[in-house]
Amino acid sequence: MSPQIHPVVEAIGVSKRFGSTQALLSVDTALRSGRCLGLMGRNGAGKSTLVSILCGLLGADAGEVRFDGEPAPPVGDIGAWRSRIATVFQHSMVVPQLTVAENMFLGDQPRHRGVVDWRSMRAETRRVLREWDFNVDPDVECVTLTVEQRQIVEIAGALARGTRILLLDEPTAALERDGVRRLFERVRALVAGGVAVLYISHHLEEVFEICHDVVVLRDGEVVLTAPTPTLTQDQLVSAMVGDVAAPVTAARAASPAARVPRPALSEERLAVSDIVATSTRGSLRGASLVVHAGERVGLTGLLGAGVATLGRVIVGAHGYQAGTIRFDGRPLPPGRPDAALAAGIGYIPEDRWLEGFVGLLGISENMTMSIARRLAGRLGILTPSARTLAARPLAEQLSVVSRGLGQPVAELSGGNQQKVTVARALASRPKLIVAITPTRGVDVASKELLLAALSDITRATGASLLLASDEFDDLQICDRVIVLVRGQVFTEFTEPPYDDEELIAATEGLVPVGRQ
């Protein structure tokens, strides 16, 4: 570090405390022009807090933020911060009902004599989009754009204000493989052009691919700062996880299905035939599959292939137009989650904020929501202590970290919220667990823990598992993997471990070599 040239932005001894939680403890980090810095850490390690402080949404309790060696503007002066640093958050901040041009200049529209200057707004948007080689009409509403296109609008809009610093908070979470590749090309081009990038991700391989340096946070403190090429994946993981690394790797080693003798195929638990359903998440055009008792089946495909839709149809969260679903030989009515639950299906939804929990209510109440009828007496009386009693074993099994089981779930970190969602599905002792991308947005250690828990519980209780995911790592715990292409079953892999290349080819609808 040369003392003459200041980093474009640096945090010096930044600390932040929320109530009893020390979110950050004297964190030092710096972004330099033309470098991409990866920020890693488990859920709750303080990444989001650091991002909020760096982009001026939160003030630090101690320490300071400097831009080019100058003190940062006061917290709350959003305009001043935005002219220095551009942030693209994990959750899209695009307003879907507004046009591309309006979103690009949200809160900062060009004005002519006090009224919005639409003409120069459109012209400027067109110019920026051309720079990005991105061909959309500035007047089109963002609701019609794909997730990737919306993200480009966000990044381009953030940078259009002339800043040379870009914070990307888990930008690949909602992207398909090709979208990720294109995003990386764009980020590389920006970095080559002298932009400083802070890249936050849970994915080790992404960090190794595009980051020059890595900084790792653990419990609010910087535990590692190093150039990426000098590190191995294992070093990075152990820095993030700390001393709990050992049991986690053990869980990982135990989980692949290959190590367990395949159960003899017993009776059919779930039989789905010729399901037709329309959905914005990917429509189904006659999908059929069977899950046997005790079997763990993976389901994967491209974003619009209908993987999530099929999972949602089975648990009753989404209706269908044609086809049948039979569970233990009995038909399941369409669009009735309560009926699916009563029949013995546990549901771990894709979007936990939307379907996973009630944020205002406590942990034990959320965990036992699926079994409230069972817990309650004949008169329907259900005391909070009865719920806590029922929830505690699950909370301990999944190592939910909280201030107590009455704590509202909205206050928990993302990984712990996901554990609550999983516990809610497991509480009903289901005969089939349907999990849709259960590890999305969950850090490495929690991810291993979740997969190990799913694997262990299905083995211990004899429950079947239907795991819909586009993370190929997750699918390794499955006995077989079904690949959907455009709403239909395309092919099936029955021999774990599954090869990523073959899976990718299959999701694209290509018949792998040596298979027919």
Place this chain on the structure above:
Amino acid sequence: MPEVREPETTNTTELSAAVEHRSRRLAAVAFVRGAALLPVLVVLLIIGSAVSSDFFTTSNLAGVGQQISALGVVVVGESLIIMVGGMDLSLESTFGLAPMVAAWLMVPVAAYGAGTLWSPVLGILVLLAVGAIIGLINGVMIVKARLNGFIFTLAMTIILAGIQDGMVNGQSLFNLPAAFTYVGAAYVGKIPVSLLVTAAIFIAVGLFLRYHRVGRDIYAVGGNREAARAAGVRVDRVRIGVYVAGGVLAAIGGLMEAGRVSSVASTQGYQEGIIFNVFAAAVIGGVSLRGGRGGMLGAACGVVLLGLVQNILDLGNVSNYWIEAIDGGVILLALMMARVVGGEVTAE
């Protein structure tokens, strides 16, 4: 209070004890927030005593109790609907129409009745049925037909009030049977029966919300409808159910009002504009218009607050022409004070 970071390394019994302690503490915090208005009520009692020596008398306070009882029962109904994430403007018309239909079937033709001369017991059953049917229509149309709750219940408000007016040609119905007016008019010792019934309803609904499965479902559905659905809660049933309960409670409120004034006027409810006070009481009491938050203790405090303010203004000889402006100002003030005392819970 250190965060429990690694439960697997912590002694389990110690952890359980800590968990127990914390959930009790959280419950205590929730109670204090629900009662955020209590200091405001104390201040009002002091102001009331200063304004008039008649204020702190049994007869005056009993009168206040009787006045707020009818409103209070409607507030319980509206709170349930708001907590589940809906709204019902038509409760004020149910408040008028349900007793009107019942009275119409009970009083003679000469007194503008239908001449059927039904018994008071039958009349009260009809009243409850009218409330339930209106609530059911609202619930089904909003939940199943997916009509906007605000617009649909606004239309219902006007339609129902029109029926109330039209069926008796704008007349008021007097000579109600004593059994019909009992709940609204009678006293047990020095305490109005209506106040006892309303208090019982508040307590019963409060316990139901805390300790009954369906009561908890109301919070779950109001807090996150999709999550509740995914957890197997019969969301549509719960939502329709609270509209029905709201209709029945509004009808009971109307019964109390009819008893208190010994008649059913064609203006009862809608033309008195009681729905504004209903919403004001619920929101001041911490029931979130976004759903999922609030409780009966807060709602009860909101009702008492409105009643005390009205009473103090009456006793203080405030000019009739100014009473509404001051009333509105006090409601705003109470809302802001509740916000300060109650914190986030009373934010929306």
